[in-house]
Amino acid sequence: MTIAGTSAGAEARRLRSRADEHRRQADEAEQQAGRYEIAERTEAETARFLAPLAGIGYHLLADRRWPGSKHAQVDMIVVGSAGVFIVDTKAWREVSVHGDRIHRGQEDVTDDIARLADLVYGAEAALAEIGLPPGEVHAVVALADQRRMHAHVASVDVIGVHDLVGHITKRNARLSPARVDQVLAAVMAHFPVIDGAQSPEQQLIVPEPVLPRQDLPRPVEFDDAELARQLLDGVLEAPIEEWMAFLDPSQAKLVRRNFNGPARLRGAAGTGKTVVGIHRAAYLARAGTGRVLFATYIGTLPKVLASLFERHAPELVDRVDFVGVHQFATRLLKQRGIRFRVDEREARLAFDDAWNAIGASSPLRAARFTRRYWEDEIKHVIKGRGLTRFDQYADLARVGRKHGLPIEVRQAVWDLHAAYDRGLRERGLTDWEDVVLLARDALRERPLAGYDAVIVDEAQDLSCAMVSLLHSLVGDRPDGLTLIGDGQQTIYPGGYTLGEVGISLAGRGVVLDVNHRNTAQILDFAKQMVADDQFVDIEGLDGAGDAVSAVTRNGPTPVVHRAAGRADHDAAMLARLTEVLRLVGTSRGDVGILTATNPQADDVMTVLRAAGVPFVSLKDYSGKAVDAVKVGTVKRAKGLEFKQVLLAHVRGRLLADAPVSVSEADRERRELERRELYVGMTRARDGLWVGTNAR
Structure with missing residues (x-):
């Protein structure tokens, strides 16, 4: 039996539920519309601030599709002589950075920033196909209504919108006009127009006095x-x-x-x-x-x-x-x-004992060799390979050593190695090898x-x-x-x-x-x-070394100063330092003074200290820009570069012709020392000075 009014009540409740759902959807739509209105205003503000760039040759692309997404868009892409800048506008307030995290009030928004970094990574890959280095593609978050604010999070620059133009133009001209056209074409292909949006030509934002581009740029054949x-x-x-x-x-x-x-x-x-x-x-x-x-x-x-x-x-x-x-x-x-103990001083004593135990008739005592030669043989040839049996060493090609060793000499070397190894174990030591x-x-x-x-x-x-x-x-x-x-x-x-x-x-x-x-x-x-x-x-x-097909720069001829003595050498070194520091674009931190040995580097630092010249030892240099001359050995300078290099206390004989008669050990050592000089000289980008003594 149906009670009167039951169906009408059910229909009323259904309609009210629909009304509530429509009101909820309307509220969400209203809130979303508000967010879009804020985004529209802030993005328009960003476009207004960037528009003057078009007057000096930059191209501004607005609302491009986020690659791989159907609906997400990129607010603004700037392409010009300073490179490529992908700009995302945020209407954030109370922005703070703590270490490598960025917060909007109490909310951690680092992941939002990281998404832009990922976008740039994809763009780098696409533009690498036309030879644009990754360092020329930049991610920027523009904070609406903000100025004099700059942070760096997840490889993204977070900047007040008022500072955008200065941030972009401070990199100066790095790409030629033809190269900019080529990069622009690649950017427009990677970031296509959103379906239903304006034509590509209309995507170019320019101030009114500047005419819009009529044609899309064509890829330009460009010499790397x-x-x-x-x-x-x-x-x-x-x-x-x-x-x-x-x-x-x-x-x-x-x-x-x-x-x-x-x-x-x-x-x-x-x-x-x-x-x-x-x-x-x-x-x-x-x-x-x-x-x-x-x-x-x-x-x-x-x-x-x-x-x-x-x-x-x-x-x-x-x-x-x-x-x-x-x-x-x-x-x-x-x-x-795994237990180990390294003590270089005690290890040296262990080798002393092993060396002193060798008889005067040993082939290792021959005049054409030196103790250092055999130390290097054990360190680099035997222990450097982890050889554990004499038969392994007896047949070894000894790559890198130019003097052949007969079997009886190799046996003597192995005996020296074994004695040294026993000495280490007796002392409870391990060496670095x-x-x-x-x-x-x-x-x-x-x-x-x-x-x-x-x-x-x-x-x-x-x-x-x-x-x-x-x-x-x-x-x-x-x-x-x-x-x-x-x-x-x-x-x-x-x-x-x-x-x-x-x-x-x-x-x-x-x-x-x-x-x-x-x-x-x-x-x-x-x-x-x-x-x-x-x-x-x-x-x-x-x-004999790989050839160089091209050298892209020219400069002054390197200077060699053949000193009459220590005082003359040091005075000439300081005079050269004063001279290069007068050059435009060269600061103390761009200069390296390199030596063959640590004691020589200490001598250089003593001279600089007395002259009141700030310096930093390469032992302490961390890769950060410093307003101090860098001093250290050529070995420590490997992998580094300097605008100006001063090679101090170079042995004069290394620059002279090789002696006609020289022992095998001396010949090999000379070649290594000249290679080291080569390494030191090629650390120099713009200028090179070599100070020699008579030895």
Whole structure:
């Protein structure tokens, strides 16, 4: 039985429910409309502030489609001589930055910023196809109604809208008009017009006195060398730290190249190998889920490279580890609870005892050799490979050592090595070569997970055991191991080949051959040091160094001062320093004074201190711009660059012709020292001074 009025009540309740839902939807629509109105106002404000850029050759693209999305849009893209700027407008208030996080009031909005960083990453990949380096694409969040506000979060600049124009134009002209047209065409293809929106021509925002473009730009055939010159002009006067992150167009493509196994990047000094490695580390970190290890031989270099990396990709600093090989090995041993003790002084005493026990008739005492020669033989040839039996050493090719050793001499060397090793064990010591071998064996017993990729800089300076240690972290996986280096810049005795480590490149090698760093005059002068130098490269080939196809800059001829004595040398060094600091665009932090030894570097610092010249030791330099002359050994300067280099206390005999009669040990040592000079000279970008003494 149906009660009267039941159906009418049910219908009334249904209609009221519909009305409530419509009111809720209306409220949401009203709120959304309000947000869009705010966005429209703030985006229009941003466009109004940016519009004057069109009058000086910039192109402004509004409301382009976010690649991969049907509805999301990019507020504004600016393309011009200063590069590409992707601008997102925010009507945020109470913005604060704490470390690497950004907040809007109490709300953490870092993820919103990171989305823009990801957008830029995709744009970098698209524009790399036309040779635009990643450093020319920038992400900017414009805060409506704000001024004099600038923060950097997740590689995105957060700026008050009033400061946008200054932020963009301060980079100066880096791209030529023809190159801008080419980049603009690529940007418009990557960020298409939203369906139903205005035509591409109408997307160009210009002030009224300037006529809109009538035609879309056509891709322009453009010479990478010309682009490199345009980009160079934009960074030559910047602090040297900015220059050290400079990437040219051909290198931009190489950064994202994929390899199906271990690969190598090689090239002569000044061709940009290390900077490619830094940018490649960022690319691999973004592309994978694990970490990237960037390893070097010089222990003080990682902090400099980490600083340069942070300048380029701050959002990835927690994904890439910059370490020296010995630092990595010691860290691993401590994590695994493997005991070791390094004491260089006591290790020296252990070798003293082993050496003093050799009889006068031993072939190791021959006049044509020195104690240091045999120390290097044990350190780099025997322990550097982790040889444990004499028969391994008896048949070894000894790559990197130019004097052949008969079997009886090798037996004497092995006996010296065994005596030294016993001395270490009796003292409860390990030397640095042992630390590497312990770490290598620890990884063989239990692999270490977590690293997707390993990049090795100055790979030619590592030992066989070091490369084996690093290779074991990633094996032969695609894009796992990248070796960077130049056999011509080997400054340590001994050597190895990749075949000894079990690494095959199988054609996965790339040669960089354009020198942007040095002037032609500096490079020609430096090449005299290695003109007749023959060496075996880590790929196992005899060679005389990779050729340079082009040098993009010219400058003054290097200066050699042949000092009459210490006082004359130091006075001339200070006079040269005063002279280069008068040059426009050169500050104290752009100058490096390099020496062969640490005591010589200490002498230079004593002279600078007495003259009231601020300086910083390369042992303490962190890669940040400093208003102080940088002083240190050539070995510590590996991987670094300076606008002006002063090589102090150079032995005069190294610049002279080689003696006709010289022992095998002396000849090999001279070649290594001249290679070291070559490395020091090629650290110089704009100018080189060499101070010599009579020795």
